[in-house]
Amino acid sequence: xxxxxxxxxxxxxxxxxxxxxxxxxxxxxxxxxxxxxxxxxxxxxxxxxxxxxxxxxxxxxxxxxxxxxxxxxxxxxxxxxxxxxxxxxxxxxxxxxxxxxxxxxxxxxxxxxxxxxxxxxxxxxxxxxxxxxxxxxxxxxxxxxxxxxxxxxxxxxxxxxxxxxxxxxxxxxxxxxxxxxxxxxxxxxxxxxxxxxxxxxxxxxxxxxxxxxxxxxxxxxxxxxxxxxxxxxxxxxxxxxxxxxxxxxxxxxxxxxxxxxxxxxxxxxxxxxxxxxxxxxxxxxxxxxxxxxxxxxxxxxxxxxxxxxxxxxxxxxxxxxxxxxxxxxxxxxxxxxxxxxxxxxxxxxxxxxxxxxxxxxxxxxxxxxxxxxxxxxxxxxxxxxxxxxxxxxxxxxxxxxxxxxxxxxxxxxxxxxxx
Numbered sequence: 001x002x003x004x005x006x007x008x009x010x011x012x013x014x015x016x017x018x019x020x021x022x023x024x025x026x027x028x029x030x031x032x033x034x035x036x037x038x039x040x041x042x043x044x045x046x047x048x049x050x051x052x053x054x055x056x057x058x059x060x061x062x063x064x065x066x067x068x069x070x071x072x073x074x075x076x077x078x079x080x081x082x083x084x085x086x087x088x089x090x091x092x093x094x095x096x097x098x099x100x101x102x103x104x105x106x107x108x109x110x111x112x113x114x115x116x117x118x119x120x121x122x123x124x125x126x127x128x129x130x131x132x133x134x135x136x137x138x139x140x141x142x143x144x145x146x147x148x149x150x151x152x153x154x155x156x157x158x159x160x161x162x163x164x165x166x167x168x169x170x171x172x173x174x175x176x177x178x179x180x181x182x183x184x185x186x187x188x189x190x191x192x193x194x195x196x197x198x199x200x201x202x203x204x205x206x207x208x209x210x211x212x213x214x215x216x217x218x219x220x221x222x223x224x225x226x227x228x229x230x231x232x233x234x235x236x237x238x239x240x241x242x243x244x245x246x247x248x249x250x251x252x253x254x255x256x257x258x259x260x261x262x263x264x265x266x267x268x269x270x271x272x273x274x275x276x277x278x279x280x281x282x283x284x285x286x287x288x289x290x291x292x293x294x295x296x297x298x299x300x301x302x303x304x305x306x307x308x309x310x311x312x313x314x315x316x317x318x319x320x321x322x323x324x325x326x327x328x329x330x331x332x333x334x335x336x337x338x339x340x341x342x343x344x345x346x347x348x349x350x351x352x353x354x355x356x357x358x359x360x361x362x363x364x365x366x367x368x369x370x371x372x373x374x375x376x377x378x379x380x381x382x383x384x385x386x387x388x389x390x391x392x393x394x395x396x397x398x399x400x401x402x403x404x405x406x407x408x409x410x411x412x413x414x415x416x417x418x419x
Contacts (some may be wrong), residue, residue, distance in 0.1 A: 017232050094294050101330035103258035106246045108172040108315040109295025114160050115409035116292045118146040142179055147290035150279035157278035166273035171297045174247040179288040182239045193280040198272035206270040209256055216263045223268040232263045244328050268297040301339050310417040321368035339379045347419040350374050353393045355408035368392025
């Protein structure tokens, strides 16, 4: 703003400028000053909103307290540009993953049609819900989590074992976890070698997304038929730990997220029909993937609630057998907070459901604990306690066949029932 004012004074002082031209120029410049002020106000409001979210999710951060994740480091987010003109927020060491996911615009699909967390698979065997296209793969365990180990050195490639070859709808989301190696014991940089590949109905590759050595790059065919590329460099994942990849496709728009931060934003991509995952060939790296979820569509929460008197969400997930809410659930939880803030008369019964795997009594207890955990998180985020009721339904109200993987995936859900 000060710069614009100084420009006005300097330009008015320039000799040879007529009075009429000066008045015309000042009028135009005045409009620019007005717009600049408006934009500055909007940016300031956005910044304050983000700061408020940070304070909610990171209560001690910024108050001089230390924890095992923060270590007193209160640095702001690093901002980078992925080449599509959209600034990206990259979480720093001191920032909670919950905060990042709460700011994410990723919306998980409503209807799950493929899910695999590998928990019922036999160690050392090939996973039963997958097909092997190249190399070798088997079920392994890493950091207490069962996963598919894509054998290194042979470009091992797998694909979901589906009834139809062309199974991807025109609107879908894909999520899974992948293991991030350190480059070497002495060079503590992220290093992994994964390639997610999408193909059209003719078998032509329309997109591949590679995340390796701390960067993400992609190559795709646009709706106009030309091939394009892009890259995000030095993306800092957590080393020797699991990271979460989320992908959304909406008719022609493709987005990808790592740990809640968007790394790819493609507005015009040719429609994919199926996908594969492969290890790109390092001999000394562990390449492991797990917790897959494919889902159709993403209907706004309010529309779902108004049509059915409730909405079902699969976007709130938990650690296996526990009531611990996963960080990637925070985007969906934050949308529910927004819905309730925009509609202050709304009250919900938060109802947890399980599939029929395991003991019925244990499932009942687990569903109660999970619904209580969701209510507690919503209250923590500012929703009044008297607007929420926690109810555990256990395995008593299935909406699909518990004898199939797809049916069990649909039955593991949370319902927000309008009261």
